[in-house]
Amino acid sequence: xxxxxxxxxxxxxxxxxxxQIKQRLATINQQLANAANETQDxxxxxxxxxKINITEVDDRMETNAAVQQQKQLVAAAVENEKLLTSQxxxxxxxxxxxxFGRIDITEDGEAESLYIGTATFMNEDDEFLVYDWxxxxxxxxxxxxxxxxxxxxxxxPLTVDLTLKRQFKIKAGQxxxxxxTNETVGDExxxxxxxxxxxxxxxxxxxxxxxxxxxxxxxxxxDLLIVQGVAGSGKTSAVLxxxxxxxxxxRDQLEAxxxxxxxxxxxxxxxxxxxxxxxxxxxxxxxxxxxxxxHRFAGLQVENLFNRFEKDQTNFPxxxxxxxxxxxxxxxxxAIQAYVKQxxxxxxxxxxxxFEDRPFFTKxxxxxxxxxxxxxxxPGDKFLATKSTLIQxxxxxINLEVQLDWVADRIDGLTNDAYRAIIGQREFASGDDEQAxxxxxxxxxxxxxxxxxxxxxxxxxxxxEYQQFLATxxxxxxxxxxxxxxxxxxxxxxxxxxxxxxxxxxxxxLRDLLxxxxxxxxxxxxxxxxxxxxxxxxxIYIHHAFxxxxxxALGDYAQDIFTASxxxxxxxxxxxxxxxxxxxxxIQLTKSYRATAPxxxxxxxxxxxxTALQAxxxxxxxxxxxxxxxxxxxxxxxxxxxxLQQTHATIAILTKNQQTAHQLYASLTPDEQVTLIEDTxxxxxxxxxxxxxxxxxxxxxxxxxxxxxSATTFNQASDRDLLYTLITRAMHDITIVGIxxxxxxxxxxxxxxxxxxxxxxxx
Numbered sequence: 001x002x003x004x005x006x007x008x009x010x011x012x013x014x015x016x017x018x019x020q021i022k023q024r025l026a027t028i029n030q031q032l033a034n035a036a037n038e039t040q041d042x043x044x045x046x047x048x049x050x051k052i053n054i055t056e057v058d059d060r061m062e063t064n065a066a067v068q069q070q071k072q073l074v075a076a077a078v079e080n081e082k083l084l085t086s087q088x089x090x091x092x093x094x095x096x097x098x099x100f101g102r103i104d105i106t107e108d109g110e111a112e113s114l115y116i117g118t119a120t121f122m123n124e125d126d127e128f129l130v131y132d133w134x135x136x137x138x139x140x141x142x143x144x145x146x147x148x149x150x151x152x153x154x155x156x157p158l159t160v161d162l163t164l165k166r167q168f169k170i171k172a173g174q175x176x177x178x179x180x181t182n183e184t185v186g187d188e189x190x191x192x193x194x195x196x197x198x199x200x201x202x203x204x205x206x207x208x209x210x211x212x213x214x215x216x217x218x219x220x221x222x223d224l225l226i227v228q229g230v231a232g233s234g235k236t237s238a239v240l241x242x243x244x245x246x247x248x249x250x251r252d253q254l255e256a257x258x259x260x261x262x263x264x265x266x267x268x269x270x271x272x273x274x275x276x277x278x279x280x281x282x283x284x285x286x287x288x289x290x291x292x293x294x295h296r297f298a299g300l301q302v303e304n305l306f307n308r309f310e311k312d313q314t315n316f317p318x319x320x321x322x323x324x325x326x327x328x329x330x331x332x333x334x335a336i337q338a339y340v341k342q343x344x345x346x347x348x349x350x351x352x353x354x355f356e357d358r359p360f361f362t363k364x365x366x367x368x369x370x371x372x373x374x375x376x377x378x379p380g381d382k383f384l385a386t387k388s389t390l391i392q393x394x395x396x397x398i399n400l401e402v403q404l405d406w407v408a409d410r411i412d413g414l415t416n417d418a419y420r421a422i423i424g425q426r427e428f429a430s431g432d433d434e435q436a437x438x439x440x441x442x443x444x445x446x447x448x449x450x451x452x453x454x455x456x457x458x459x460x461x462x463x464x465e466y467q468q469f470l471a472t473x474x475x476x477x478x479x480x481x482x483x484x485x486x487x488x489x490x491x492x493x494x495x496x497x498x499x500x501x502x503x504x505x506x507x508x509x510l511r512d513l514l515x516x517x518x519x520x521x522x523x524x525x526x527x528x529x530x531x532x533x534x535x536x537x538x539x540i541y542i543h544h545a546f547x548x549x550x551x552x553a554l555g556d557y558a559q560d561i562f563t564a565s566x567x568x569x570x571x572x573x574x575x576x577x578x579x580x581x582x583x584x585x586x587i588q589l590t591k592s593y594r595a596t597a598p599x600x601x602x603x604x605x606x607x608x609x610x611t612a613l614q615a616x617x618x619x620x621x622x623x624x625x626x627x628x629x630x631x632x633x634x635x636x637x638x639x640x641x642x643x644l645q646q647t648h649a650t651i652a653i654l655t656k657n658q659q660t661a662h663q664l665y666a667s668l669t670p671d672e673q674v675t676l677i678e679d680t681x682x683x684x685x686x687x688x689x690x691x692x693x694x695x696x697x698x699x700x701x702x703x704x705x706x707x708x709x710s711a712t713t714f715n716q717a718s719d720r721d722l723l724y725t726l727i728t729r730a731m732h733d734i735t736i737v738g739i740x741x742x743x744x745x746x747x748x749x750x751x752x753x754x755x756x757x758x759x760x761x762x763x
Contacts, residue, residue, distance in 0.1 A: 002178045002179070002180065006178075007175060007178050010102075010166075010168070010175060010178060011174070011175050013115075014098060014168075014170060014173060014174075014175060015173065017098045017099075017115075017121070017129050017130065018094075018095050018098055018173040020121075020123055020129065021091055021094050021095045021098060021121060022095050024091055024121075025088065025091040025092065025095060028084055028087050028088050028091060029088065031084055032081065032084040032085065032088055035077065035080050035081040035084055036081060038077055039077040039078060039081055042077050086280060089277075089280065090119045090280045091121075093118060093119070093278070093280075094117060094118070094119060094121055094130065095173070096170075096171065096172055096173065097117075097118075097170040097171060097173075098115075098117055098121065098129075098130055098170065098173075099115040099116055099117035099130050099168065099170070100116065100117060100118075100167065100168050100169070100170070100206070100207035101115070101116035101117075101133075101141045101165070101166065101167055101168065101207070102114065102115050102116070102164065102165070102166040102167075102168070103116065103140050103141050103144075103162060103164065103165055103166075104162070104163045104164035104165075105140065105149075105160040105161060105162055105163065106160060106161040106163060107158075107160040107161070111163070113164075114128070114131050114137065114138075115129065115130050115131065116130070116131050116133050116138050116141050117130040117131070117132070117133065118132070118133060118204070118206055118278070118279055118280070119132055119279075119280055120132040120135070132248065133206045133209075134244065134245045134248040134249065136151055136152055136153050136154070137151060137153075139151045139152070139214065139218060140160070140162055141165065142209050142210075142211060142214035143211055143214055144162045144165070145162070145165075145182050146162050146163065146164075146165065146182050147161065147162060148160075148161055148162075149161070149162045164180065165180065165181055165182065166178070166179070166180050166181075167179045167180075167181060167207075169207075197648070197649050197650070197702050197731075197732075198649070198650050198700050198701055198702050198731055200271070200683065200684050200685070200686070201270075201271060201272075201273065201274040201275075202236070202237065202240070202271050202272045202274070202275055203274075203275070203278070204237070204240070204241065204244075204275050204278045204279055205234060205237045205238070205241060206241060206279070209238070209241065210234070210591075212587060212588075212589055213234055213235075213237075213238040213241075213589070215587055216235070216238045216239065216242055216587055217238055217241045217242045217245045218242075218245060219242075219585055219587075220246070220249060220250075221583065221585075222550065222583055222584065222585035223550050223551065223579075223582035223583040223584070224550075224551045224553070224576075224579055224582040224583070224584050224585070225550075225551070225552045225553070225585050225586075225587070226531075226553050226554075226572060226575065226576070226584070226585070226586045226587070227239065227552070227553070227554035227555075227586075227587050227588075227589065228554075228555070228556065228557065228572060228586070228587075228588050228589070229554060229555075229556055229588070229589030229590075230556055230558065230589060230590055230591070230592050230611075230612070230613045231556055231558070231559060231592060231594065231603070231724070231725070231728030232592035232593055232594025232595055232600070232700070232728055233589035233590070233591060233592055233593065234589065234593055235554045235555075235556075235589055236272065236529055236554065236698055237275070238589075239527055239529070239552060239554055240272060240275040240276065241275075241279075242527075242552065243256075243259060243261075243276060243281070243284055243525075243527065244275075244276055244279045244281045246259075246525060247281050248281075254524055254525075255282075256276075256281065256282040256283060256284045256285075257282075257284075257285065258522060258523055258524040258525065259284035259285065259523070259524065259525045259526075259527070260284065260285045260286075260287060260523055260525075260526050260527070260546070260549075261284050261285065261286045261287075261526075261527040261529065262287060262288065262289055262292070262526070262527065262528045262529060262534075262542075263286050263287070263288055263529055263698075264288065264529060264530045264533065264697050264698055265288055265306075265679055265695055265697075266288065266679070266680065266681070266682050267677065267679075267681050267682065267683070267684060267695060267699070268529070268697070268698045268699065269286045269288070269682075270682050270683045270684065271684055271698070271699060273286075284525075284527075289305070289534065289538065290302065290304040290305070293499075293501075293504045293505075293508070296508055296518070297499055297504070297508075299497065300497045300498065300499050301497060301498050301499070302498075302499045302501065302504050303498070303499065303500050303501040303504075304501065304679070305501065305533060305562055305694075306658070306679050306692075306694060306695070308501050308562075309561075309562055309657075309694060310657055310658060310659070312565065313656075313657055316565065316566070319478070319479070319482050321565070321566035322475075322477070322478065322566075323478065323482075323483070323486055323502075324502050324566060325566060325567060325568070326475055326478075327502045327503065327506060327537065328502055328535030328536060328537045328538075329535075329536055329537065329574075330536050330537070330540060330574070330577070330578045332473070332506060332537060333505075333506065333509060333536075333537050333540045333541070335469075335472075335473045336469065336506060336509050336510050336513065337513065339469045339472060339473075339510075340379050340510065340513040340514055341379065343379070343465075343514075344375075344377070344378070344379040344382055345375045347367045347370070347371060348367065348370060348383075348460065348465060348514070349460070349461040349462075349464035349465040349468065350363040350366040350367055350370075350459050350460060350461060351363055351458065351459050351460070351461045353366075353390075353450060353453055353454065353458070353459050355447070355449070355450045360450055361390060361393075361459065363459075366386065366390070366459055369386050369389050369390070370382060370383070370386045373385055373386070378516075379513065379514055379516075380513065380514065380515060380516025380517075381516065383457075383460070383514055383515045383516060384515070384516055387454060387457070387459075390454050390459070391451070391454055391455075394447060394450060394451060394454065397447070398440070398443050398444060398447060401443045401446070401447075402436070402439045402440050402443050407439050407442055407443060408439075410442050411435065411438055411439060411442065414438075419438070422437075422438050422441050422442075423437070423438065457511075457515050457517065460511070460514065460515060462507060462510060462511040462514070463490075463491075463494040463507065464494075465510065465514070466490070466503070466506070466507050466510055467487050467490055467491055469510060470483075470486070470487045470490065471484075471487060490503060502535070502537075505535070505537045505538045505540070505541040506537060506541075508541055508545075509537075509540070509541050509544060512544065512545075518544075518545055519544065519545060519546070519547055520545060520546050521547060521548050522548075523546045523548065523549045524548060524549055524550065525549055525550050525551075525552070526542065526546055526549040526550070526551045526552070527552045527553075527554075528542070528551070528552070528553045528554070528555075529554055529555065529698065530554075530555050530559070530697055530698065531553040531554060531555035531571070531575070532555040532556065532557050532559065532560040532562075532563070532571050533555070533560075533561075533562050533563070533697075535563075536574050536575065536578050539553075539575060539578060539579075540578055543579065551582070553575065555571075557570065557571055557572065558607055558611065558721060558724050559697065559721060559724065559725045559728075560721050561693070561694055561697075561721045561722050561725055562694070564718040564721045565716070565718040572586070588612065590612040590613060590614050591614040591615075591616060592613060592614065592615060592616060592728070593616045594700050594728065594731055595615075595618075595620075595728060595730055595731055595732075595734075596618050596619060596620025596621075596731075596732060597615040597616065597617055597618055597619060597620065598619075598620050598621065598622045598623060598753070599620065599623060599727065599728075599730050599732075599733075599734050600613070600615035600616070600728070601615050601753060602622075602623045602727060602734070602749070602753045602754060603724050603727040603728050605749045605750065605753055606720050606723055606724045606727070606745065606749070607720070607724060620732055620733070621733065621755075622753070622754050622755045623727070623734045623735070623736065623753065623754040623755070624640075624734070624735040624736070624754065624755055624756070624757060625735075625736045625738070625742060625746065625754050625755070625756050626640065626735060626736070626737050626738070626756070626757060627737075627738045627740075627741070627742050627756075628737065628738070628739060629739070629740070630739050630740065633708075633737065633739045634667055634668075636737060637653070637664075637705065637707065637737060638668075638672065640705060640735050640737070641653075641672070641688060641705070644703045644705070644733060644735070645688070647732075647733075648702035648703040648732065648733060649686050649687075649702055650684075650686050650687065650689070650701045650702045650703075651687070651688045651689070651701065651702065651703045651704070651705065652689045652690075652691065652696060652699075652701040652703070652704050652705070652729060653674075653688065653689065653690045653691075653704075653705045653707050654691065654692070654693040654696055654704055654705070654706055654707065654726050654729065655690070655691070655692050655693065655707050655708065656692065656693065656708070656713050656714065656722065657692050658678070658692045660692070660707070660708060660713075661676065661677075661690050661691055661692050662676070664690055664707060665690050672688070673687060673688065674687075674688045674689070674690055675687060675688065675689050675690070676689075676690050676691070677689050677690065677691035677695060678691075678695075679695060681695075684699065689701075693706075693722060693725055693726045693729075694725075696725070696726075696729045697725060699729060700729055700730075700731050701729055701730060701731065702730075702731055702732050702733065703730060703731075703732060703733035703734070703735070704726065704727070704729050704730035704733070704734050704735070705734075705735045705736075705737060706723070706726045706727070706734070706735070706736045706737065707737050708737065708738070708739050709723065709726075709736045709737065709738050709742065709743045709746060710738045710739045710740055710741060710742065710743055711738075711740065711741040711742065711743055711744060712740065712741075713743070714743035714745055714746075715743060715744060715745075719743070719745060720745055723743070723745055723746070736754075
């Protein structure tokens with residue numbers, strides 16, 4: 001128990017610290033106002049200077065120099081304003097809650113108290129009033145128990161004696177809670193934080209980071225960091241803090257633009273979008289797998305995971321499952337590598353390149369160029385040499401065209417503005433040189449579409465090449481006619497500008513290996529959330545696309561709702577086997593913090609007994625199971641929603657699929673104020689939401705209603721993952737509604753884990 005005078009002493013320090021922060025903030029605010037005025041003045045001068053007459057040749061060089069100088073001044077002013085704005089936001093946050101932890105250490109006989117917060121703050125004498133949570137010494141707060149503690153520094157490990165670990169909850173400059181603990185974060189503070197209601201945005205967890213989460217955050221050596229975490233274990237939060245830590249740790253070598261996070265959907269991307277800004281860092285790039293694939297298949301529609309899941313619910317025969325397992329495997333991607341080496345000495349599937357409705361380069365001409373190259377050239381080099389030859393031949397044609405009459409006629413028809421737009425700020429020794437330059441630019445523009453087609457490799461028919469590859473790799477256990485039907489379907493999809501999801505990564509891999517393209521060497525870190533939703537083939541392609549990036553993959557094999565029905569074996573074993581050359585670190589998070597203990601224990605009962613899942617000791621009411629008839633299901637749902645609305649701000653009604661969500665939404669009246677969430681939804685409003693459970697992955701809600709969890713809808717073994725995911729979205733309250741008979745996966749659970757309200761009384 002903290003004594004009153006101790007709390008008073010700590011409050012005095014908070015007040016002194018926040019006072020100095022506010023004084024610094026006032027200075028920054030004034031500097032920011034001055035910077036804004038300066039930027040406005042420079043932009044005004046820039047606008048005036050660009051109005052100088054540039055029609056005379058004599059003025060061009062002088063005007064260009066003045067414009068460039070003004071641009072540099074504007075850029076410098078904007079950058080200064082951006083820096084001051086960042087400092088303003090950081091200080092504003094610190095003024096409200098300057099720190100959350102204190103450690104007392106003794107080193108070489110000298111005692112020192114250090115306060116840990118979301119950012120560093122030093123007074124005018126350069127004394128640390130607050131240490132950034134990412135500083136090396138701050139790791140003591142997260143990893144150390146009282147007594148001797150070692151921590152890493154740039155000069156090597158140091159050992160100190162930790163004599164006190166104190167935790168604060170400060171709001172508006174006032175201490176609300178104060179705890180001393182020997183743990184990373186004491187249960188009292190966690191209870192206070194976890195008991196809050198859900199929010200539109202995920203919050204940063206720097207005040208409540210656990211030791212195993214801290215190991216994730218501060219790993220700087222692994223090439224492949226795999227985080228297997230149970231639902232609600234804070235794995236996504238820890239990885240976002242990891243991003244903030246890496247940006248701090250490698251400030252001079254790493255920027256946010258050199259990181260990419262693969263999110264499960266756009267809704268989740270919005271949900272996590274405020275975590276890094278709250279820590280004073282710029283958001284990394286975020287993309288869903290569907291967006292990533294669609295961008296690389298310009299002009300084609302790529303099947304997404306959600307649509308495929310919906311189709312699998314209606315028809316997914318065993319042979320189709322076997323084909324998908326093979327096409328999503330490491331063996332399949334290795335077969336592509338072998339195929340590319342083999343076909344480097346054979347004609348490829350090229351397209352004719354058309355210009356003005358006639359073939360300019362035929363596929364036979366292109367193949368002749370390709371086959372004339374040395375047989376021992378690597379496939380990618382051979383393709384690039386072919387591409388270079390096509391460009392050189394096009395340039396020769398351009399050189400011939402500039403002398404033709406149509407070009408002179410085009411020049412004569414140019415307006416003064418069009419003429420100036422072509423020559424820009426360039427200087428010419430003579431009028432003839434200027435005319436020659438304009439003629440060449442006109443001809444280049446004339447052939448621009450053809451050049452673009454060559455530059456973008458449109459002369460390679462990768463889809464036909466992929467079909468030819470498929471014909472060589474039919475598994476021995478697969479009937480030949482079934483495999484051929486799949487190839488024919490891929491061809492039909494191509495005609496309709498469609499790409500199946502299991503074909504997407506292999507096609508891109510084949511294209512990139514054949515053309516020596518598609519790689520981004522600038523990305524340094526990749527983060528893949530919900531890793532169990534990705535195929536091994538997709539992982540291999542992502543690693544190929546970003547070859548210099550260290551990879552962090554996180555997920556929960558118990559939430560494998562998309563592939564559990566057809567995949568065999570343990571996903572993490574397959575993932576590690578696919579990258580034997582990478583330095584690996586695996587971390588397991590087994591304690592769930594999101595939900596109350598009754599909800600977590602209810603969800604755990606669905607899993608195999610050996611599953612490592614621990615509930616955090618936060619009390620709450622038992623899950624409720626309501627069984628109703630089809631006639632009464634609507635009234636039962638409305639009655640349950642009314643109960644939940646009395647205490648919860650956000651209630652999610654989760655269904656097995658999108659069709660059920662749409663039907664339920666249509667059956668509710670406008671008075672019930674329900675929002676339908678779809679895969680295109682970008683933000684998470686308060687109130688009652690209806691969505692298919694796969695869109696809720698990674699999200700959390702105050703209360704959840706699992707709708708139509710019935711014997712006819714959830715009756716397969718693979719549905720356990722669906723129900724586990726559904727239940728673990730709830731923070732405080734969960735209700736399962738069955739129509740007719742409840743799902744046998746639920747009815748088989750011990751009755752002590754839930755309550756069954758009296759049947760709904762209807763007139």
